[in-house]
Structures are given as structure tokens and as C-alpha cells.
Amino acid sequence: MMSAYLMRSGLNPSRLGAGSTFSKCFSTTLRISAASSFFKNSQASVSLTRYTELRTITTGNIKSVVGQRAEPASNPEGKVSARIQKTNLLNDEWMLEVQWEDGFRSKYPYIWLRDNCQCPSCFHPTSCSRRVLIGDLDVSIVPVSFSASKDSGDLEIFWSDGHKGLYTSLWLRERSFSEDTRESRRQMRSPLRTLWGSDILSDLPMANFHEVLREDQALLEFIRKLEDLGLVIVRDAPIHQEAIFSLTNRLGYIKQTHYGVSFAVKNRVTPNNLAYTADSLDMHSDIPYYEYKPGIQLLHCISQAKCTGGSNNLVDSFSVAQQLRELDPEKFQILSAVPVDFIDYGVEEDGLNFYALSQHPIIRVDERGDIQSVTLNQMVRDSFFNVSVEKVRLWYEAMLTYSNMLCHPNNVISYKMKEGDIIVLDNRRVLHGREGFRMIEGTRELHGCYWDWDMVKSCRRVLQRKLGILKT
Structure with missing residues (x-):
């Protein structure tokens, strides 16, 4: 199975050494029959035959499914008559x-x-x-x-x-x-998504800060890209903390968390979050310890120091989850069925004490089996594990497989932000990480906040009505 998958992906198994990350990842892909008995009655059980490619794009030699539904909708009505x-x-x-x-x-x-x-x-x-x-x-x-x-x-x-x-x-x-x-x-609620891999680096989805603030069509295109790809880089934003507030006011409101209305990512003497250090950050989604985590994250580069490292790593977790579903349905099922605890507690700089705790499967699917969100954060995954002891090893095997696939060069991109860049990403879908960095000169500071998808999708429909695209 592993060799077949690699060949289908344009990779030669003989060229992957036994010690490579990808080789290690798939060498642990075990067909454990017990997994199906543990999870065969789970609501997360899905049939692979329900998934067809609506359209495809090449992502670093891997074809990605675009949209997740049974068959493309035909149009037997032709030209619609209302008489x-x-x-x-x-x-x-x-x-x-x-x-x-x-x-x-x-x-x-x-x-x-x-x-x-x-x-x-x-x-x-x-x-x-x-x-x-x-x-x-x-x-x-x-x-x-x-x-x-x-x-x-x-x-x-x-x-x-x-x-x-x-x-x-x-x-x-x-x-x-x-x-x-x-x-x-x-599709009016949630348009079909285009899944991507490392090839997106040659054509990153971009938007201009001033055009988005000034033009309705530019704002609509920005939202469409964000819904479609889960990632947009807004360029040429002013280099001050008011910029993300100006962008937010164009759409609606910020989603506040216990880290405040907004937050600054920079080194702290006594950090209460690993992001406030110079350490490497594993691929993760933000605020997984909330029952309803923020749907969208913004990171605005205020100051980019002269340093080694410090690039942002980004990956389309839906694309990789779909690859996992095709490669090993049992492991996909495990990650979509087992609840995982996430926790965050401490004291903010303003003196606020917080203790957030919630539980999510790594991959959440809806009643049709479509992937709705990926919740993954190794840094704040709790040591309490609310499953039977027999399922623990199976979960780790599935998680390690998925983690290694997330980090594969065909899937992940690395982007070092420039001052004035705002990375806007779907926090349910696009995982982000960071290379550790060593300061040489200057300071590194990002300013961030969160939005909710309900607000952004509402703005998209209002714009579609205003521009005559949406009639109902």
C-alpha cells in the first residue's frame, strides 16, 4: 500500500531512505484489525465511495480533491423558469x-x-x-x-x-x-474548497490592504480566496497595530479571547504561551481549548528582525486529512472518532486568570463525512486522555502518521513575513508553525487577532447582494 501510494504521488519509494521522515511515517502504518472493532459503530464512520473529484489541482505531484460531496450537481432544470x-x-x-x-x-x-x-x-x-x-x-x-x-x-x-x-x-x-x-x-453557506499543497508557494493568494479597504469587489475577492483556500496574505498594510482593526472594521468585529481583543507575538521574560519565545512551534491551530474556537486568525508583521530562522510554516490540513483517508481509512476514522482534551491556564499581563478546557477529535466530519475542521495543538494537548486504555496506542499510531504527512515537503510551505504582511488563515483548516529563530539585530513582533466565520460569510453574502450576484 505504501509503495502504491508513493508512486501515485509521483514519489519513488527506493529514493526515500529508511531514516527519512516520510519513510518513518509510513513504516508505522500498521493494519490493525482491532481498530475497526473499536470504531466500526462510530458516528464518524464514512464510506470512501461517497467521495469523487469535482476538480483537481496539482499540489507538489499530489492531486488534491476539491470539494467533498457524492456527485457533481447536474443541472436538469437548464434555464430556470419561475412561471x-x-x-x-x-x-x-x-x-x-x-x-x-x-x-x-x-x-x-x-x-x-x-x-x-x-x-x-x-x-x-x-x-x-x-x-x-x-x-x-x-x-x-x-x-x-x-x-x-x-x-x-x-x-x-x-x-x-x-x-x-x-x-x-x-x-x-x-x-x-x-x-x-x-x-x-x-454552497451559499460554505462554497466548495480547493485543497492545496506546496505548489501554492509559486502562486500565493494575495490581496492589497488598501484595495480591500476601499473597494467592495476587492473585499469580496479577498473573502472568496479565504473561503476557497483558507489562506490569504494581505500586502502593504501600515506598520502599526491599528492596521488589523481597520481591516476588521471593513467586515465586522473581532472575536475576543482570554489573550485580549488582540495580542502581540514577541519575546516575553515570563511567557505564558510558547509563541512568546524564540522556540520552534509545531504545526497547530489556535485556541483549541475553546468549545467554539475562532474560525479565522490574523497575524500582522509589525517588525521583522534580522535573524536566522523565524519563517512561518503553513499546511492545508484538509488536503492531508483527505490523503490519510485514502491511504488508511482506519487511521482517519480513529482521528475523527477519539475525543482529545486541550487545556490552557495561567495569568495574562493584565492580571486576568484563565483556565480554558475543551475536547475535540483531531478531524471533525459532518453527517455526510465531509471534513469540517482539524483541531491540533501538541503544545496544549492535555495529558488527561478520555479514552479506554486499549485505544491509546492506536490513536498515537494514527496521529504520528498524520503528523508526518503534514510535514511532508509536498504539503507544507514556508513563508517568511515581510513588514506590512498580514497572514489571514482559516483556523479550522490551515495549520501554522514557526521555525525557531535567533536574533541578530532589531526586534520581531507580530500583532494578531481572531475573527468568526459567521461574520465573514455574512459580509460575503451582503457584498454579493450589493453587487447583484446573489438574488435571494
């Missing part, structure tokens, strides 16, 4: 069927239609909120009669509870229960 041609009551199915002018057919459950009546009595027009109480609904509700306007195609339904429901044809068509509609809505 109703014919309606039928399907009382045996408790549904209304609509045939559209373009030939497409949609079905709408009666209870859903009554729940979502758009008349002012049922739906508040300015707060855009449903007024109908859930307890007032009746799953046995049926239409008494209905009519469609010849001019607008809008639908009126007279319900068995005495209410007259109003529905525009465009509103109905946009809310079809088709797979295409559901997939479109999923």
Missing part, C-alpha cells in the same frame, strides 16, 4: 406538485407550504421573520382550493384551517426540494 404551467394536488402524498414552463416538476409538502405562507399575517415583512407559532401547525392540513394568477403565476391556496396562503412563483421555484437547489444552498 407555473400546471398544479396538481397529490393528496395521497400530502403534497402539491407544480409543473413549470420549462418542464421541470417540483413537489411541496402541504405542511411546509402552510408553515411558510408569505402573507403579512404569517411572515413579518421588515424583520423577515415567521410569525406562525410551531404549535399552531397541523400536519394533517390540506388545501381546500387553489388558484394561480395568469399574469404573475403567483399561487393562492385556501387551507382547511380557513387561512388563505400566498406564494410567489419565483419564491417557490427558488425553494424547490431538488438536489440542485439543496446543493446551491449548501
Whole structure:
């Protein structure tokens, strides 16, 4: 299996010495049958056959899956029509069927239609909120009669509870229960991602600080890149601590942690975080000891000293997790099933005492098996391990395999920040580390803060509406 994987990745196993990191990584890839019995009933169990390549990019000789869904959505509707041609009551199915002018057919459950009546009595027009109480609904509700306007195609339904429901044809068509509609809505929430490897270094996603602050299109492109790749380097920011506040104000608000509204990464005499030293930092995500860790991290280079080392290492953990899933599904399953404790306690410079503790699997997947987040931080992983003793060794074997893959040259990039650079990264996806450094002259200082994805995605949809890209 190892040799086949290496050859598929463009690597020659005979050229990897027995002592190499990658060789060590895969020499410990054991097929332990016990793992499947420990985890076969886990909710994290996924089927590899559900994953297809929607599109691919070459990442240092490794092809990366882009998007994670069963099949690419077809578009059987073609040019979408919002004019109703014919309606039928399907009382045996408790549904209304609509045939559209373009030939497409949609079905709408009666209870859903009554729940979502758009008349002012049922739906508040300015707060855009449903007024109908859930307890007032009746799953046995049926239409008494209905009519469609010849001019607008809008639908009126007279319900068995005495209410007259109003529905525009465009509103109905946009809310079809088709797979295409559901997939479109999923992408509105979270667009498909492009997975990457070391080849991204030749074409790093960039944005200009002043353009993002000044132009809506530039801000939208910045957000799209961040959602797609999980990484954007904003160039030419002013070299002072107000810069990340100015950038934040363009989108919304900072997510505050016990390290404050923002934080300075520089050497401290008595550091309460390893980042405040000159030591090397392992690949990690930030604030893993929060139940809801910050979605996005910003690091602004205020001062870059003359020093040896000090480069930032970055890796797309989703891309590597997908490689692990294909290489060894059992190890992927272990890392997505076993909960891991993360902890942080101490005293901040302002005197705040903190004790943060939370638990996450290393790889979190959703109900479809799509990777949603990677939470990894060796520095603050707790020594308490909330699993049975039999699973501990299996977890370490899986973790070491994944860790070595994260550090493989085909996957990781190294970037030494210039003064005025702001690295913006998806804290759920892009792990970052640092080479240890030795000061020769000057000071090294980064200024950082966090954002939440909900805020950034909201800003993206507002911009899409403003620019006429998003209609609903």
C-alpha cells in the first residue's frame, strides 16, 4: 500500500531512505484489525465511495480533491423558469406538485407550504421573520382550493384551517426540494474548497490592504480566496497595530479571547504561551481549548528582525486529512472518532486568570463525512486522555502518521513575513508553525487577532447582494 501510494504521488519509494521522515511515517502504518472493532459503530464512520473529484489541482505531484460531496450537481432544470404551467394536488402524498414552463416538476409538502405562507399575517415583512407559532401547525392540513394568477403565476391556496396562503412563483421555484437547489444552498453557506499543497508557494493568494479597504469587489475577492483556500496574505498594510482593526472594521468585529481583543507575538521574560519565545512551534491551530474556537486568525508583521530562522510554516490540513483517508481509512476514522482534551491556564499581563478546557477529535466530519475542521495543538494537548486504555496506542499510531504527512515537503510551505504582511488563515483548516529563530539585530513582533466565520460569510453574502450576484 505504501509503495502504491508513493508512486501515485509521483514519489519513488527506493529514493526515500529508511531514516527519512516520510519513510518513518509510513513504516508505522500498521493494519490493525482491532481498530475497526473499536470504531466500526462510530458516528464518524464514512464510506470512501461517497467521495469523487469535482476538480483537481496539482499540489507538489499530489492531486488534491476539491470539494467533498457524492456527485457533481447536474443541472436538469437548464434555464430556470419561475412561471407555473400546471398544479396538481397529490393528496395521497400530502403534497402539491407544480409543473413549470420549462418542464421541470417540483413537489411541496402541504405542511411546509402552510408553515411558510408569505402573507403579512404569517411572515413579518421588515424583520423577515415567521410569525406562525410551531404549535399552531397541523400536519394533517390540506388545501381546500387553489388558484394561480395568469399574469404573475403567483399561487393562492385556501387551507382547511380557513387561512388563505400566498406564494410567489419565483419564491417557490427558488425553494424547490431538488438536489440542485439543496446543493446551491449548501454552497451559499460554505462554497466548495480547493485543497492545496506546496505548489501554492509559486502562486500565493494575495490581496492589497488598501484595495480591500476601499473597494467592495476587492473585499469580496479577498473573502472568496479565504473561503476557497483558507489562506490569504494581505500586502502593504501600515506598520502599526491599528492596521488589523481597520481591516476588521471593513467586515465586522473581532472575536475576543482570554489573550485580549488582540495580542502581540514577541519575546516575553515570563511567557505564558510558547509563541512568546524564540522556540520552534509545531504545526497547530489556535485556541483549541475553546468549545467554539475562532474560525479565522490574523497575524500582522509589525517588525521583522534580522535573524536566522523565524519563517512561518503553513499546511492545508484538509488536503492531508483527505490523503490519510485514502491511504488508511482506519487511521482517519480513529482521528475523527477519539475525543482529545486541550487545556490552557495561567495569568495574562493584565492580571486576568484563565483556565480554558475543551475536547475535540483531531478531524471533525459532518453527517455526510465531509471534513469540517482539524483541531491540533501538541503544545496544549492535555495529558488527561478520555479514552479506554486499549485505544491509546492506536490513536498515537494514527496521529504520528498524520503528523508526518503534514510535514511532508509536498504539503507544507514556508513563508517568511515581510513588514506590512498580514497572514489571514482559516483556523479550522490551515495549520501554522514557526521555525525557531535567533536574533541578530532589531526586534520581531507580530500583532494578531481572531475573527468568526459567521461574520465573514455574512459580509460575503451582503457584498454579493450589493453587487447583484446573489438574488435571494
